[in-house]
Amino acid sequence: xxxxxxxxxxxGVTWFGRCGLHIAQVxxxxxxxxxxxxxxxxxxxxxxxxxxxxxLAMPAxxxxx
Numbered sequence: 001x002x003x004x005x006x007x008x009x010x011x012g013v014t015w016f017g018r019c020g021l022h023i024a025q026v027x028x029x030x031x032x033x034x035x036x037x038x039x040x041x042x043x044x045x046x047x048x049x050x051x052x053x054x055x056l057a058m059p060a061x062x063x064x065x
Contacts, residue, residue: 002026005050012036014050 002017004026014036015026023046027035036047 003053004030005053007036007038007047007050010037012038012047014047016050016052020049 002015002020002022002025005014005016006012007014013027013030013034015023017023017026027046036050038048040046041048
């Protein structure tokens with residue numbers, strides 16, 4: 001199942017998934033002004049795949065004393 005993600009290049013909303021069959025379910029509710037602005041794949045009206053969402057929620061590393 002596709003999930004919402006954030007583009008690592010432009011920070012716009014994009015998608016992540018294995019098959020790409022649920023891209024419309026993820027992105028159609030999002031205003032197009034918020035979509036990733038990177039070049040769309042040939043033949044697609046949707047932005048390119050983004051990074052796995054779980055990598056976006058990782059806290060920044062901290063220095064240990």
